[in-house]
Amino acid sequence: xxxxxxxxxxxxxxxxxxxxxxxxxxxxxxxxxxxxxxxxxxxxxxxxxxxxxxxxxxxxxxxxxxxxxxxxxxxxxxxxxxxxxxxxxxxxxxxxxxxxxxxxxxxxxxxxxxxxxxxxxxxxxxxxxxxxxxxxxxxxxxxxxxxxxxxxxxxxxxxxxxxxxxxxxxxxxxxxxxxxxxxxxxxxxxxxxxxxxxxxxxxxxxxxxxxxxxxxxxxxxxxxxxxxxxxxxxxxxxxxxxxxxxxxxxxxxxxxxxxxxxxxxxxxxxxxxxxxxxxxxxxxxxxxxxxxxxxxxxxxxxxxxxxxxxxxxxxxxxxxxxxxxxxxxxxxxxxxxxxxxxxxxxxxxxxxxxxxxxxxxxxxxxxxxxxxxxxxxxxxxxxxxxxxxxxxxxxxxxxxxxxxxxxxxxxxxxxxxxxxxxxxxxxxxxxxxxxxxxxxxxxxxxxxxxxxxxxxxxxxxxxxxxxxxxxxxxxxxxxxxxxxxxxxxxxxxxxxxxxxxxxxxxxxxxxxxxxxxxxxxxxxxxxxxxxxxxxxxxxxxxxxxxxxxx
Ligand code: HAS
Numbered sequence: 001x002x003x004x005x006x007x008x009x010x011x012x013x014x015x016x017x018x019x020x021x022x023x024x025x026x027x028x029x030x031x032x033x034x035x036x037x038x039x040x041x042x043x044x045x046x047x048x049x050x051x052x053x054x055x056x057x058x059x060x061x062x063x064x065x066x067x068x069x070x071x072x073x074x075x076x077x078x079x080x081x082x083x084x085x086x087x088x089x090x091x092x093x094x095x096x097x098x099x100x101x102x103x104x105x106x107x108x109x110x111x112x113x114x115x116x117x118x119x120x121x122x123x124x125x126x127x128x129x130x131x132x133x134x135x136x137x138x139x140x141x142x143x144x145x146x147x148x149x150x151x152x153x154x155x156x157x158x159x160x161x162x163x164x165x166x167x168x169x170x171x172x173x174x175x176x177x178x179x180x181x182x183x184x185x186x187x188x189x190x191x192x193x194x195x196x197x198x199x200x201x202x203x204x205x206x207x208x209x210x211x212x213x214x215x216x217x218x219x220x221x222x223x224x225x226x227x228x229x230x231x232x233x234x235x236x237x238x239x240x241x242x243x244x245x246x247x248x249x250x251x252x253x254x255x256x257x258x259x260x261x262x263x264x265x266x267x268x269x270x271x272x273x274x275x276x277x278x279x280x281x282x283x284x285x286x287x288x289x290x291x292x293x294x295x296x297x298x299x300x301x302x303x304x305x306x307x308x309x310x311x312x313x314x315x316x317x318x319x320x321x322x323x324x325x326x327x328x329x330x331x332x333x334x335x336x337x338x339x340x341x342x343x344x345x346x347x348x349x350x351x352x353x354x355x356x357x358x359x360x361x362x363x364x365x366x367x368x369x370x371x372x373x374x375x376x377x378x379x380x381x382x383x384x385x386x387x388x389x390x391x392x393x394x395x396x397x398x399x400x401x402x403x404x405x406x407x408x409x410x411x412x413x414x415x416x417x418x419x420x421x422x423x424x425x426x427x428x429x430x431x432x433x434x435x436x437x438x439x440x441x442x443x444x445x446x447x448x449x450x451x452x453x454x455x456x457x458x459x460x461x462x463x464x465x466x467x468x469x470x471x472x473x474x475x476x477x478x479x480x481x482x483x484x485x486x487x488x489x490x491x492x493x494x495x496x497x498x499x500x501x502x503x504x505x506x507x508x509x510x511x512x513x514x515x516x517x518x519x520x521x522x523x524x525x526x527x528x529x530x531x532x533x534x535x536x537x538x539x540x541x542x543x544x545x546x547x548x549x550x
Contacts, residue, residue: 001494006076007392009090011482013069014389016098017062018478024057025471032419032464035438036457046550047436048114055117056108059223059373060136061101066381067226068094068143071170073388074229075147077497078166079154082146086153089146097139103132114550116434118212119192121203124546127196134188137181144174162512165246165502166233172253173225175514176218179521180261183214195546202543206273207536213264214529221260221289223373225253227380228296230333234384235300236500238330239307239323243502244299250511252292252299257517259289262528269356273541278532279353285528286351293344300337328405329498332383335413340376343368346424361434364427370420379412382474389478390495395485397495401477408477411470418454419463425455 027050033039034047041047072090076082082090106128107113113125119133151171154163162168187208195203232249236242243249265274265282308319324330346368349355359365386405390397431438431449438457440446450456488494510516 001391001394002073002076002497003081005087006072006082009082009087009094010069010072010076011389011392012094013065013072014385014392014478015482016101017065017069018475020057020061020065020101021471022475024054024062025468027051027054027057029464029468032457032461034436036461037437037439038461044111046111046114048116048434048550049108049111051434052108052114052116053105056104058378059117059369061105063223063373063377063381064097064136064140067173067222068097068140070226070229070381070384070388071147071174073392073497074166074499075150075170077499078164079150082150083153086146086150089142089149093139093141093143093146095139096142097136100132100135100137100139103135104129105132107132111550118216120212121192121195121205121208122544122547124196124548127193130188130192130196134185134193137185137188141178141181144178147171147174160509162504162507162509165243165249165504166229166499168250168512169225169229169232169253171514172250172257173222173229175518176225176257176260177222179257179518179525180215180218180222183211183264184216187211202545204536204540205544206271207533207540209268209271210264210274210529210533210536213267214261214525215264216267217264218260220373221256223377225256227336227377228253230380230384231296231300231337233500233502234498235330235333236303236307237498238327239303241303241307241310241500243500244302244306246502246504247507247511248295248299249502250507252295254511254517255292255295256289257521258524259285259292261521262524263289265528265532266351266356269353270360273536274532278528282528283351283353285524287348290344290348293340297337297341328402328409329383329386332386332405332409333380335409336376336379336383339371339379339416343371343376347372359427361432362427363423363431363433366433367420367423367427370416370423374420375412375416379409382409382412385474385478386481387495387498389481390485390488391497393482393485394488394494395481396488396493397481398485401480401485404473404477408470408473411466411473415463415466415468415470417463419460419467422454422456422459422463426457426460429455431457 030039030050031047031054034041034050104113107126108129113119113129115123115125115129119125119129147170151163151167154167163171191203191208191211194200232243236244263282263286265279266286268274269279269283304323305319308322311322313319313322323334346364350359350365350368386397426449427433429448430445438446438449448455450458453459
């Protein structure tokens with residue numbers, strides 16, 4: 001059990017994460033009803049306000065606070081109790097991040113920032129929304145440097161030794177996050193804030209979007225890598241095996257530092273201001289960033305087979321039956337992984353130049369990210385929640401909570417299959433994303449989007465409603481395990497932090513030489529971005545004034 005003072009930091013982060021999750025999922029439910037004309041909003045509330053709240057609270061706030069709760073717990077468990085300074089800066093980082101979160105959320109709720117979570121210019125929010133975002137990022141940097149300080153202290157005490165795999169993966173994710181944030185901090189500080197407060201009249205839209213997507217794609221790996229940490233380190237423990245390969249695990253994470261950032265143009269393939277050469281170069285690099293995910297898939301199947309064989313599995317797929325299906329901590333993460341097969345495949349389709357012309361800005365993209373961040377990441381976090389909160393609170397994860405956990409993951413699976421499948425198909429039929437309506441004055445093409453089973457907004461609404469039900473079940477489990485479940489008294493009632501052993505004896509030490517990886521990462525970023533960004537600045541168009549369309 002980690003120190004009480006460290007547990008308090010983790011619990012504070014989880015508390016904020018699930019408060020954001022509650023509001024964000026409610027916004028999601030409202031959205032599917034509004035798009036089906038099944039709900040009229042009061043005059044003071046509009047669809048884009050709700051959509052902005054949904055995206056910011058779930059994609060940015062829920063994920064970030066949960067990730068720092070997981071990092072805090074795992075770092076305290078794997079490399080020792082936090083020292084006073086690490087603890088102080090972890091709390092400072094938490095409060096600054098929370099202050100920025102509240103500031104941005106107040107701007108959204110008060111109708112001054114209906115700019116969606118990507119806050120594309122020339123839509124212009126209140127300057128305080130951008131200040132809130134900047135504080136949010138700065139807060140995560142403070143928390144990140146606290147964890148880096150904790151890691152460096154361990155390395156000083158253990159010279160010449162590779163760090164435990166959890167710590168290595170945490171620091172890798174943080175290094176990627178720190179480099180990625182440079183883009184969004186640059187555009188928010190030097191473009192959005194002066195523009196929103198009227199200190200400059202116009203904004204260079206192409207530059208602001210390019211700096212956002214410099215950050216935006218690695219943002220998805222900031223979400224994904226903590227889920228991968230659970231796949232690499234916790235799933236083998238639940239299977240009763242060791243980490244399949246310590247070297248492969250570390251290499252796959254290093255590849256994310258190298259290739260997750262110089263790929264942002266694949267979100268801008270239809271934009272006129274970027275030449276095809278630079279788009280093509282970043283698409284090639286995008287296909288490089290797929291490699292560590294395929295390595296991860298290979299590792300997962302290897303773990304399953306090894307654990308199955310250990311239990312006497314025979315035949316090509318005998319291992320499948322032997323998996324610990326009755327353990328909700330495992331089954332939730334397995335389903336999360338399974339969703340990432342179509343989710344990742346969809347990413348490959350998105351990144352294909354020609355196919356992107358078909359899917360860009362359609363509901364297909366919405367379907368894609370609900371089976372990437374909305375399930376592989378979110379459902380892995382749910383699978384972690386089932387034991388992480390009881391572990392931190394010293395409460396039991398009772399049989400009734402375990403049964404409820406299965407109801408929750410099954411409803412999430414059904415809801416997501418319905419909602420995401422219909423979103424993918426509707427996207428292929430041409431249904432746009434980010435619109436408050438779907439009927440388009442009963443245009444014949446749009447009416448197609450309401451008939452059929454999986455080609456219907458109604459299916460999307462049914463799926464979204466089931467997801468909301470599932471989210472409420474999860475909130476009940478969170479509240480019970482946070483405050484109300486019985487305290488663990490007997491040794492068998494205590495919930496453990498399942499961390500698999502990783503054999504690092506043969507792992508090359510250069511894998512932990514950060515100077516190499518950070519150096520190559522910046523070289524790739526320079527190659528991919530220096531000229532196009534320089535061109536956007538040097539040959540800047542007149543710039544755009546702000547538009548407040550709500
Ligand atoms: Fe994406 C748009 C390309 C991964 C999230 N993506 C988005 C947006 C979000 C998002 C939020 O190229 C919308 C942004 C917006 O609002 O405009 N994405 C990719 C690619 C990958 C990818 C190439 N995306 C993610 C992940 C996300 C995420 C991860 C969140 C966590 N994405 C794009 C592109 C766009 C895009 C374009 C812009 C589209 C547009 O035009 O706007 C890759 O990383 C995917 C690699 C992964 C795989 C799958 C490996 C499979 C694994 C699991 C194996 C299963 C096992 C379990 C072992 C190739 C690791 C056993 C299972 C059994 C059933 C036995």
